Amino acid sequence: MRLGITTYCSIGHLSVKVNRKVVFRAADGSEDLLKLIYNQLNPAYPKFFKMDDLCRLGFLGVEWIVKERPELSESEDDAIALVFQNEMSSLQSDSEHQLQLNKGVASPATFVYTLPNIVVGEIAIRNKWFGESAFFVGPKSDVAMLVDYTKSLILNRKAKIGIVGFIESFAGDHFLRLLVVEETNSGDEFNVVSLSKFIAE
Amino acid sequence: MIFAGAEHIVSPLGNSAEENFAAIIAGKSGIRKIPCRAGGKEPELFNVAAVRNFGDFPLAQELKKSVTASLEKVDESSLISGKTLFLLSTTKGEITELVKPGVVQAKLDVLRNKVIRDLHWFHSSAVISNACISGLEALIVGHDLIQTGNFDHVVVAGGDMLSEFTLSGFKSFFAISPEPCKPFDKNRAGINLGEGVGTIILSRNEEIFASKPIVFCGGATANDANHISGPSRTGEGLYRAISRALTTCSVRREEIDFFSSHGTGTSYNDEMESIAFARCGMSEIPMNGLKGYFGHTLGAAGIIEAAVCMQSLRNQELIASTGFEEAGTSKPLNVLLSHRKTPFKVLMKTASGFGGSNAAAIFRTE
Amino acid sequence: MENLIEKLKTEIVTQLNLEHIKPADIGTDDPLFGDGLGLDSIDALELIVLLDQNYGLSIDDPEKGRTIFKSVRTMAEYIQANK
Numbered sequence: 001m002r003l004g005i006t007t008y009c010s011i012g013h014l015s016v017k018v019n020r021k022v023v024f025r026a027a028d029g030s031e032d033l034l035k036l037i038y039n040q041l042n043p044a045y046p047k048f049f050k051m052d053d054l055c056r057l058g059f060l061g062v063e064w065i066v067k068e069r070p071e072l073s074e075s076e077d078d079a080i081a082l083v084f085q086n087e088m089s090s091l092q093s094d095s096e097h098q099l100q101l102n103k104g105v106a107s108p109a110t111f112v113y114t115l116p117n118i119v120v121g122e123i124a125i126r127n128k129w130f131g132e133s134a135f136f137v138g139p140k141s142d143v144a145m146l147v148d149y150t151k152s153l154i155l156n157r158k159a160k161i162g163i164v165g166f167i168e169s170f171a172g173d174h175f176l177r178l179l180v181v182e183e184t185n186s187g188d189e190f191n192v193v194s195l196s197k198f199i200a201e
Numbered sequence: 202m203i204f205a206g207a208e209h210i211v212s213p214l215g216n217s218a219e220e221n222f223a224a225i226i227a228g229k230s231g232i233r234k235i236p237c238r239a240g241g242k243e244p245e246l247f248n249v250a251a252v253r254n255f256g257d258f259p260l261a262q263e264l265k266k267s268v269t270a271s272l273e274k275v276d277e278s279s280l281i282s283g284k285t286l287f288l289l290s291t292t293k294g295e296i297t298e299l300v301k302p303g304v305v306q307a308k309l310d311v312l313r314n315k316v317i318r319d320l321h322w323f324h325s326s327a328v329i330s331n332a333c334i335s336g337l338e339a340l341i342v343g344h345d346l347i348q349t350g351n352f353d354h355v356v357v358a359g360g361d362m363l364s365e366f367t368l369s370g371f372k373s374f375f376a377i378s379p380e381p382c383k384p385f386d387k388n389r390a391g392i393n394l395g396e397g398v399g400t401i402i403l404s405r406n407e408e409i410f411a412s413k414p415i416v417f418c419g420g421a422t423a424n425d426a427n428h429i430s431g432p433s434r435t436g437e438g439l440y441r442a443i444s445r446a447l448t449t450c451s452v453r454r455e456e457i458d459f460f461s462s463h464g465t466g467t468s469y470n471d472e473m474e475s476i477a478f479a480r481c482g483m484s485e486i487p488m489n490g491l492k493g494y495f496g497h498t499l500g501a502a503g504i505i506e507a508a509v510c511m512q513s514l515r516n517q518e519l520i521a522s523t524g525f526e527e528a529g530t531s532k533p534l535n536v537l538l539s540h541r542k543t544p545f546k547v548l549m550k551t552a553s554g555f556g557g558s559n560a561a562a563i564f565r566t567e
Numbered sequence: 568m569e570n571l572i573e574k575l576k577t578e579i580v581t582q583l584n585l586e587h588i589k590p591a592d593i594g595t596d597d598p599l600f601g602d603g604l605g606l607d608s609i610d611a612l613e614l615i616v617l618l619d620q621n622y623g624l625s626i627d628d629p630e631k632g633r634t635i636f637k638s639v640r641t642m643a644e645y646i647q648a649n650k
Binding site: 077078082089094102105114115121127131132136137144148149152153157 | 240241294296300307310325327328329330331338346351365421423424425427429430441445449554555557558
């Protein structure tokens with residue numbers, strides 16, 4: 001079975017690229033890249049503002065993907081698997097919860113984001129996708145799990161399409177590399193080499 | 202076929218799966234009322250399942266010991282010569298490190314490296330963090346990666362520790378029960394947090410296990426697509442996870458002899474589960490929730506509770522649910538009220554978690 | 568009371584991250600939950616934190632929140648009654 005990459009999305013360094021073409025670029029020195037991207041996309045989704053940065057980033061990456069591939073919204077509602085990884089887990093929100101805790105306060109709106117997989121939930125809610133998901137925590141240099149598990153989900157017919165990649169937001173730095181993969185002979189082959197190369201771009 | 206064995210548990214109930222199972226049979230619970238820090242100026246008393254005192258569980262060390270203990274129950278040379286993966290399941294890892302400046306020591310990767318530092322022979326390793334389904338998901342991932350030929354063996358370990366970080370958070374959700382939890386009961390009032398570690402080894406090769414292993418059929422996960430903390434009112438994600446698990450495992454619902462649910466003891470979670478189980482036609486199948494013995498051990502729950510399920514299959518003894526006195530869900534459940542020695546073959550384990558995640562996995566005797 | 572009501576509207580917008588809403592847009596007697604502001608269960612819990620942090624009033628049962636947080640006015644009335 002050959003999995004081909006049918007869409008690329010990357011966010012970072014003040015820009016958004018879809019299939020390696022820049023679709024949005026913020027001016028140098030821009031603050032709050034994620035809000036700027038939101039305003040450009042204008043999805044009319046106020047829940048965005050309750051999300052932490054990790055979830056905002058993942059949400060926006062998939063919004064761009066669905067904008068490029070509107071037919072993804074027409075797929076069977078459990079056909080799409082979300083398979084993500086990052087290195088810092090939810091440590092940004094964890095730090096915020098800890099800071100508040102040091103002052104004797106615990107906010108449920110902060111605490112709920114102290115789990116990295118919440119980004120999967122936000123994407124699933126937005127798109128009404130009831131499919132498989134997995135969240136791995138590890139460095140960019142080791143993405144074998146993302147490849148092996150996504151392939152096995154599709155091979156075992158637990159999913160037809162994978163939205164897979166690295167989503168990291170920590171200390172104001174945002175880094176997203178997502179691929180759409182499916183069984184097809186077109187597009188670059190989805191494997192550790194192609195995924196690692198894309199992450200290194 | 203893929204096998205599961207060499208299960209090991211560290212919890213307030215003991216330092217092996219056998220010791221934990223014996224304690225459960227004897228009617229013991231790991232939950233007791235002890236002083237805990239929950240964000241206030243002073244410690245307060247909470248019902249938790251602590252191995253020693255609140256916040257002092259040496260997670261990395263106990264994970265290492267558990268993995269070592271499990272490896273002693275298999276032919277380690279087969280794992281060394283074969284292609285073996287190590288999977289760590291945890292939600293917060295050594296979260297108490299976060300009170301110190303800098304976040305590096307709290308990274309889940311750092312924990313993984315500590316656990317397998319002396320075990321260089323693992324071909325690869327990874328950390329899975331998917332809220333409270335992490336443990337069951339790690340088992341499912343491990344199964345699938347053996348099935349597709351990526352690996353010969355997978356060592357799956359899960360662990361989480363009690364901490365002010367977590368307790369304060371759940372307290373802000375009003376999710377903490379003042380009393381020992383009562384899964385599915387009319388008067389249930391929330392969760393008790395717990396801590397512990399567990400290890401289970403998966404392999405395509407039955408021969409590596411010192412004792413006859415259990416057959417592990419794998420399973421599936423699904424998202425509620427509803428709310429990031431509140432469960433789906435229709436139990437959508439759990440319903441789909443169970444349905445998909447039955448399909449992927451080629452097991453019919455009628456073949457399930459018993460199931461062990463997530464059963465946290467909150468009003469909404471248990472209600473959601475009763476709806477999902479009813480939609481799956483499972484309302485009459487005897488079932489339990491194990492969190493009355495261990496508390497909610499988060500990233501360890503899927504492993505510890507699966508290990509108890511494996512012991513249950515080995516001993517052909519069904520384990521009772523705890524704290525259940527009066528039915529308290531809109532859909533009926535066949536909650537087992539006392540342990541029952543009876544021949545049985547097929548057991549389903551489920552889990553649900555924040556982020557709308559749900560998982561279901563199936564174990565059977567050979 | 569009016570000062571408290573205006574103050575509450577600002578605090579609600581801040582506490583709940585209601586980015587696109589100005590305090591003046593919140594009707595004093597409008598239901599906070601339901602269609603209007605799109606508040607959910609976590610927002611209800613955050614309002615409990617707001618009462619505790621800003622007014623020193625602690626609520627031990629989130630169910631009580633249903634009546635207290637019906638509208639900005641009912642929140643203000645609760646605060647006045649329990650100061």
